[in-house]
Amino acid sequence: MAGNNGFEPVIIGFTCNWCSYRAADMAGMARVKYAPNVRLIRMMCSGRLDPQFVLKALAEGADGVLVSGCHPGDCHYLEQNYKTIRRFEMLKKTLAAMGVEDARVKLVWASAAEGMILAEEIDKLVAEIKALGPLGWKRMAWAPEALAIAGGDHDN
């Protein structure tokens, strides 16, 4: 990346078709410039968010995950984003137990009109994850074991 030798996080973002994806569209139409690190996936509803998607993203190389949907009470499918909140809280609790920093996985509500807000939240999230450094989960979880046999590791 021209002129930037620092760490640039890769973040997977989950959006819903009716609100947050349209917010991203709106940010685009308004030509708002924001951090390019978030790569969005469009689902019909944030209620489709399966915790395994977040786990997969983190396990396979993402440094963070953004989950986003309609404001509570405004869900296009009436009340499915409440389930999103429940799953998100459950996921955060488990991720904390697994050693994933709280700031890496974030839930942001953005209505179709809130392109600016989504862009700002993305900038904030990218800055926070930059400060934390790479997650490097694949490398961490699958690092080859040091087969210290002959003359090797005495320091256990």
Add this chain to the structure above:
Amino acid sequence: MTTRRKENLAADAAPSPAATGKPKFAMYWAASCGGCDIAVLNIHEGILDVDANFDVVFWPVAMDAKYKDVEAMDDGAITLCLFNGAIRNSEGEEMAHLMRRKSQVLVAFGSCACEGCIPGLANLYSRQALLETAFSTLTTDNLRAIRPQPSFAVPEGELHIPYLYETVKTLDQVVPVDYYMPGCPPESKQIAAVVGLVIQALKGEAQLPPPGSVLGVGDSTVCDECARKRSEKVIQQFRRMATYQPNQEECLLEQGILCSGLATRSGCGALCPAANMPCIGCYGPAPGVIDQGARMMSAISSVIDAKTPGEIRQILDGIVDPAGTFYRFSLAHSLLHRARVASREG
């Protein structure tokens, strides 16, 4: 099992070049508790069918064969190998590779080999933390803070012991696996059925399912086999078995008890819920599911009766150990595989 029975097996198992012509059978335990081996023996008189149809050539719990005996065999000489236990150290890995080479059909037998099982929970910690716990607890006299060393020089030469890995792996994360039989242990009824199927297949009377299949299981989850009455789920509180006596009739989850049955493969007959205990998930994930813990998390949280983060967290406070509860058997096979610990950075 009488002593006499053991002797017979031992006699049969001494490998002789002039083989009896029967297919060879092996069972090995890596990081395991021995329960899977007992479960096999627990097929009672079915063991006679094993004896009748196989040459048992290698089974550490039951006979005195050596690794070098296996190494001496031709590749693929063993028809059926039931490999139980997780890959915890360098010995387990070596044996996984050895048994794979020497076996035509390698079965990941039991939850340890399939998912990592209880040894897999060590993946929540670092190697250092494990050794500290084992060798420096309050009840251990270890004033010189001795730790196991992979190699150590003694006057007689260099002694080597297997190296303890930081991360537990499942069998299929080390070698290709032909079949899986989950369970902690797999139910003896299921074992007998699978053994019967293999014997029939050897005789050409039946076909084994496609490689990669899970054997000795049902098509669904434990709820399918559970007799309890189920209604719509609305969880307002989580309860613990230590402080709450659930009734026998209603679904345990509806009573606030964390029962993993809904996300656990059927096949065991829902034995634990029938004994008024929650399923803890030992039969692994449902068909086609990659991460058992994620399914549990998603299902249970979806029906929590709260809408704001504060209320939700309050109810979730009732789950004291999410990683241990949801990934009790499947941590090593989960998407994240292990927890992040400082020693593994950089």
Add this chain to the structure above:
Amino acid sequence: MNDDVRIGVYVCHCGSNIAGTVDVESVARWAQDSLPGVVVGRDYKFMCSSLGQELIEKDVKELGLTRVVVAACSPHLHEATFRDACRRAGLNPFLFEMASIREQVSWVTSDKSIATEKAKALVSGAVRRSAHLEPLEPFVVDINPNVLVVGGGIAGIQATLEIADGGSHVYLVEREPSIGGHMAQLDKTFPTLDCSACILTPKMFTAGQHRNVTLLAWSEVEKVEGFIGNFTVTIRKRARKVQTDICTGCGVCEEKCPKKVIDDVFEAGLGYRKAIYRPFPQAVPKYPVIDVENCTYFQRGTCKACEKFCPTGAIDFKQEDEIIKVEVGNIILATGYDLFDCGRIPQYGYGRLANVFTSMEFERLANAAGPTGGKVVLRDGITTPQSVGIVHCVGSRDRNYNKYCSSICCMQSLKFAHIVKERTGARVYNFYIDIRTPAKAYDEFYQHVVEEGIIFVRGKVAEVTDAARMTGEDGKLIIQVEDTLVGKQRRIPVDMVVLSAGLEPRGDAKETAKTFGISCSMDGWFIERHPKLDPVATMTDGIFIAGACQGPKDIPAAVSQGAAAGARVMGLINQQHVSLEPVRASVNADQCSGCRICNNLCPFNAIAFLEDRAVSEINPALCQGCGTCVAACPAGAIAGAHYSNDQIMSQIEGLLMLDLKQPAPVPA
């Protein structure tokens, strides 16, 4: 990846909108070289043009493509366009995937190389997802030509007339004893100053008498089941305690009833009605209703004057509510608004200071058929005010109550000013923030009112008090306000204050929304499908909204929306069938364990538990495709069409640039 998957990738320049920032040629080349399954990668100036689409059609036919990926603008703009192109080429439209590299990349990223890398990642995600897409067929349902209209105000009446005149049958359900809504309570309507009842009652009458209308007043919808084209609606027809087939509407019962009750619905609390009553003389239907809470017979067992005097013997104290079920194909909600409760602003003194009136109270005062016969008088019913203050924006444009503008209050306040001036010659003050008079003849009306000598003070009224402090304030209501145009605090003594109360959603709007399967905005108004381009449809197929329930609006706008909703419904009825999106969930019964986790996750009631087979089942016509149950199922037994686990998981892998045929280029 099996040989069946042959993917074509098309990267659009969009003129310079994308190509100005993203190196589109290199993205197309890279897709062809590096992404698994891609047999051709092309770039083109305008993919949505007919030539661009023909490019796709040609490749599908000649290269045997089985999947198409277009990297261009947002799918909300052209997903349908490219799906159509695929369909024309013989490829199932759901085997098409789109990556947005304009709204999400070129328009929001400055650095060109970073933008190009991001575009590649998004294309990679789309390509990996496309490999797992399945062909899907739309779901066709019949449309029942009957229509339900809920709410008999002007919007609901207009919708009813459009449809009934169009030849279809309408069930018009109204909760009050008569249709007419709030418009029936008004005196004059702006800007024409037509008598409200005079223009409304002919429409009410036509709707009530129309051969294609079944009028169900004094009724409420209890339950809605089904889906577009096929709704089953359960309606409670409340007991009037009057047999409507015998009642002639003569009104003798009302005359003879000895029990007077304060009418806080139609008369806004300013007048009385009887325990057996019609809300107003021109009520449609003309049948009275007994207010059981206040009727002497029902409370104490005596009286029965109405029964005694009824010439046809139509009174039936034993009459029960009737539950009826109707089958309709479409539903229009026109449930109207509630007025902001001015008592919530204690400093305006409503409810405490006698001569502070709400806008609706003033309408009743001014109405010739109202409690004072149209005389503008104080609360004592006799005294004509010498000075009147009219306060705009009460409960509107106010961070403490409702942030929105209620749309009609400025015109209404000007109307009040004119009426007061005309009838009393009093000194009239209008206290405003802005004067909002946008529609036809509205600003001219404002100019006219200015010329009448109304005094306009630009300032939000801080307080209405009776605590006199200076000479001339005794016995008056003092309006404390900052006159922002002169920059001074003023205390203006008046005899009467009229508060132009804002419009709010009905108190039970959220319950109504839930019953019909639609949603409310944060403010509580029903949500339209698109605020600019689709104001009468909702996100739920077959349910439409019209009038103030969608947001504050004046009568012309409510009528327009009623007519628009009517026209939309007539269009659907004409087509006789409708195609539903096949994006929906289904349960694999063999894998389902009957755990019932999914059962209460569906707000559209699409999931049923089959007791006999101990499995859950999804009704595809009710399923809206949100995917919540798919994510929740612990057995992985629910499949979500077009948003399956495989599709999303591989999209994640693609976005992370995994499994490339060549390694991803290291960014410079």
